[in-house]
Amino acid sequence: MKYYRCELHTHTTASDGKMSAEKLIDRACECRYDAIAVTDHNTTSNAAKACALGKASGLTVIPGIEWTTFWGHLTVLGGKSKVDWRSVNPDTLAESIKKAKQAGDTVVIAHPRRMGFPLCAGCHFDYDINDACGADGYEIWSHYYPNEGVSERQQRELWYSLLKRGKRLTALYGYDWHSPDDIPPSYACTFVGAENCTAEDILGAVKAGHVYVSVGTILTCNAECDGRIYEIGDTVAGTKELTVYGTCKIDEDYRSDKPTAFTRAEVHTANGVYSCDIDEKGNYNITVQADGYAVVEIFGIRLAKEQRLAITNAFFTGGSI
Amino acid sequence: MTTLLENTYILDKRHFRTHYRVPFYVPEGVRTLVVKVSYFPKTCEDKNYCEKLTYDCMMSQAGEELFSKSQLRVYYPLKNHLSFSLDDPDGWRGTAHRGDESQQFVISDAFASEGFFQGAVKSGQWAFTASVNSIVTDTIKMTLTVEAEI
Numbered sequence: 001m002k003y004y005r006c007e008l009h010t011h012t013t014a015s016d017g018k019m020s021a022e023k024l025i026d027r028a029c030e031c032r033y034d035a036i037a038v039t040d041h042n043t044t045s046n047a048a049k050a051c052a053l054g055k056a057s058g059l060t061v062i063p064g065i066e067w068t069t070f071w072g073h074l075t076v077l078g079g080k081s082k083v084d085w086r087s088v089n090p091d092t093l094a095e096s097i098k099k100a101k102q103a104g105d106t107v108v109i110a111h112p113r114r115m116g117f118p119l120c121a122g123c124h125f126d127y128d129i130n131d132a133c134g135a136d137g138y139e140i141w142s143h144y145y146p147n148e149g150v151s152e153r154q155q156r157e158l159w160y161s162l163l164k165r166g167k168r169l170t171a172l173y174g175y176d177w178h179s180p181d182d183i184p185p186s187y188a189c190t191f192v193g194a195e196n197c198t199a200e201d202i203l204g205a206v207k208a209g210h211v212y213v214s215v216g217t218i219l220t221c222n223a224e225c226d227g228r229i230y231e232i233g234d235t236v237a238g239t240k241e242l243t244v245y246g247t248c249k250i251d252e253d254y255r256s257d258k259p260t261a262f263t264r265a266e267v268h269t270a271n272g273v274y275s276c277d278i279d280e281k282g283n284y285n286i287t288v289q290a291d292g293y294a295v296v297e298i299f300g301i302r303l304a305k306e307q308r309l310a311i312t313n314a315f316f317t318g319g320s321i
Numbered sequence: 322m323t324t325l326l327e328n329t330y331i332l333d334k335r336h337f338r339t340h341y342r343v344p345f346y347v348p349e350g351v352r353t354l355v356v357k358v359s360y361f362p363k364t365c366e367d368k369n370y371c372e373k374l375t376y377d378c379m380m381s382q383a384g385e386e387l388f389s390k391s392q393l394r395v396y397y398p399l400k401n402h403l404s405f406s407l408d409d410p411d412g413w414r415g416t417a418h419r420g421d422e423s424q425q426f427v428i429s430d431a432f433a434s435e436g437f438f439q440g441a442v443k444s445g446q447w448a449f450t451a452s453v454n455s456i457v458t459d460t461i462k463m464t465l466t467v468e469a470e471i
Contacts, residue, residue, distance in 0.1 A: 014435050016419040041418035042404065043436045068404075068418055070338035070454060084413050086340050086406065086452065115382055118374050118399045121454035124382050150383050 001210065001231065003191040003219075004034035005253070006202060008062070009075055009110065009139070009174035012050065015041035015066075018179040021050040025057055027180050032253045034197045035060035039075045041068040042085045062199040066110060067096075070117075072125035074135065075174070078105035078203055094131040101134070106203045108137035110174055113154040133162065136207050138169035140311060143176050146188040147215050147308045156311075163293045163314055164270050170206050170233065171295075171313045173213040187256060188215045193231060209233020212296075212312040216254035217262075221246035221296050223315045235316040236290075242317065245285040248278060248298055248310070259309055262300040269294050290317045322355070326467040332360075332403075332453060333460045340406075341451045345467050347409075349444045352429055353470040356449060358405055358463065359423040364398035365457040371399045374457060402455040403463070407437060410445035414438055416452075429470075442469075 011017030012024050017040065019027065028036045038050045038061060047063035054061030063079030069088045074097070076083070081103035088096045097107050109125060109132050116124025125132070140159050141152055162169060173188045193210030194201040205211070210233045212219050223230040225242040236242055248262040265284040267274040269291055276286040278298070288294055294317065298310040326345045347354065365371055372393045379392070404418040407426065415437030417424055426434040433439035451463060 015417075040436075042406075042416040043418070045415055045433065045436050045438055068454075070452075085416070086413075086450070113382075115378060117378065118455055118457050119378055119396050121402050154383070 001193045001195060002197075003193045003210075003212070004197050004202065005032060006035045006037075006190045006192045007031075007033050007175050007177060008037040008064075008077060008108065008172060008190060008206075009039050009066070009142070010036055010177040011040050011066075012038060012046045014043050014046035016178065021046045021053055023180050024177075025050060025053040025059060025061070029057050029059050031255065033059065035062060035192070035199070035202050037062035037064045037075065037077045039064040039066040039077070041066050044079060047079055060197050060199060060202065062202065064105075068122055070122050072112065072127045072132075073110040073122055074132070075108045075110050076100050076105050077108065077206075078103075078199070080104040090127055090131070093127050094134055097132065097134045101136070106137065106206055107135040108139060108172060108174070108206075109135050109169065110139050111142040111151070111155070111176065112139070112158060113151045114142065115151070129158070129162070133167045133169065135169060137172045138162070139174040140171040141173040141188050141213050143174075144187060146173055146213070160268065160295075163295070166292065168209065168314070168316065170209045170211050171213060171311060172206070172211060188213055189251075189254075191219070209313045212310055214251065214310040215307075216251045216256065216258045216302065217298060217300070217309045218249045218251045219246060219298065219310050219312070221312050223294065230315055232312045232315065235318075240290055240317045241287065242290055242294065242315065243285065243287045244294060244296055244315070245283070246296070248282040248284070248300070257303050259300040259302040262298060262309070263306055264299050266297040266299070267294050268297060290315065292317060322468045322470055324466065325469050326465065328465055330451075330463045330465065331460050332451070332456065332463060334456055336453045337456045339453055341453060343449045343451075343465060345447050345449065347442060347444050347447050347469065350471050351442045351444065351469040354428045354442050355468040355470070356405075356407065356426040356428075357424075357466040357468075358449070358451070360401065360403055360461050360463040361422065362401065362458055362461070363422040364400050366398055368397060371397045371457070374399060399457040400455060401457055401461050403461070404452045404454060406450040406452065408448040408450070410443050410447070
């Protein structure tokens with residue numbers, strides 16, 4: 001398994017993006033993404049073109065759409081389902097997600113705690129979150145300042161509350177990329193652990209939860225339990241005690257201000273938060289009692305202050321051997 | 322060009338979060354369809370009302386910690402926002418979700434404007450839909466023209 005650099009939320013001139021399909025593919029290649037998804041608001045009219053251009057450029061392009069509904073936004077990745085976005089409303093959301101998944105698509109709740117109407121129509125997730133828990137993914141970070149800000153904190157808190165209730169929504173970043181020129185002062189990246197960098201494998205890995213989101217940080221992260229090694233997103237069999245370990249290094253392809261040091265790793269579980277220092281080589285290793293789930297958050301120094309640099313999707317515990 | 326439809330529609334706050342559908346009939350032999358739509362006003366110029374809506378939004382969705390008085394003006398003037406879709410006799414033919422208050426869509430066998438799908442312009446029942454994403458003024462006046470090139 002290899003972790004591929006992905007951006008699963010982008011727009012083109014087919015909706016309100018400023019980039020043609022050609023420009024988006026060019027910029028994505030310049031930014032060294034391995035895979036992107038094209039998720040125009042309520043249309044797929046540029047998806048086939050973008051996929052063909054990606055193929056010619058060695059970039060994996062996943063066709064998709066962003067259901068930009070009055071009550072919230074969801075990206076639907078894979079290009080298979082025929083759900084009419086206008087039919088998605090509070091009465092039909094759960095069924096619409098189910099239909100999209102049955103067709104083979106991957107559904108992601110987009111920026112659930114961004115400001116909504118009248119500042120940004122539908123951007124705040126006003127649906128009953130319980131109706132959306134059949135989705136595969138959840139943008140824990142989005143837009144330009146992913147590791148800071150009230151919206152991001154609220155998104156993180158909501159995600160943890162869903163984990164506590166046993167909901168398994170893979171944590172993703174969504175750049176929500178609209179313009180060719182916006183190189184913001186801070187942006188993040190979704191790393192997806194897949195066998196091959198194909199649309200099918202990337203989406204399969206999102207469903208399986210092999211994902212971490214990062215600001216300028218390349219991460220390895222595994223859990224060991226009873227002699228078995230697990231990947232992020234795996235369900236750990238048997239015991240609830242597991243050792244989480246890995247290495248952090250600076251992402252040399254990160255195009256904004258890079259981290260300068262890694263300080264500590266936190267492991268969030270349903271029964272508490274554990275913490276350990278990250279050594280000078282970037283290694284961390286911590287044994288925790290994880291009741292239900294374990295999520296690793298990496299902290300370090302960037303722009304002269306300590307900040308959250310990466311969040312893994314959860315390891316889940318309590319599976320049968 | 323033959324004009325198939327030309328009309329003005331008044332949307333009000335009861336239309337918020339609804340899909341306002343305007344059906345029209347396309348006769349045999351049409352090669353190209355041209356849809357022109359515009360709406361007015363785009364923005365709400367009432368500063369006090371905009372500040373009130375912004376305040377209500379921030380307080381209900383983010384709470385006091387995000388709220389600061391200076392931010393109330395950042396979002397001024399608040400905007401109306403409609404997105405537009407077309408349906409042909411077989412179903413959805415595309416959507417334009419963007420902010421411009423005046424837009425034109427062309428559909429033919431060989432071409433389609435951004436957001437729509439090219440293909441035959443079949444005769445039968447078509448529909449134009451305005452999806453009312455945001456309405457911050459009392460009313461929105463929408464003018465719609467559908468023209469056909471035989």
